[in-house]
Amino acid sequence: MSKEVRPKKKAPTDQWIYIGPNLSGGRLARHTVFRGSIPKYLDDLQKQPAFRDLLVPLERLSEAQSRVIQPGTAEYLAYQALSGKEKEHGN
Secondary structure, eight states, X not given: OOOOOOOOOOOXXXXXXXXXXXXXXXXXXXTOEEESSOOGGGHHXXXXXXXXXXXXXXXXXXXXXXXXXXXXXXXXXXXXXXXXXXXXXXX
């Protein structure tokens, strides 16, 4: 009699990577990895949707990186917003 082997459930990630642009004054560099929690000095950024869209679980880095350069995605728009490159498209 064989036992059924079930895959283990993944634990919530505790490693996050910021894939946005470098922020002025050396406040935050692209590809900064956070383990556990985000430092207090970034509390104001955590309230910004653009920042949250660019803070991804480390295991999703490859997928998220490709979305940063794909126009129209949330990650692309967030990157543009944080880098100050938002453009109005004369509609």
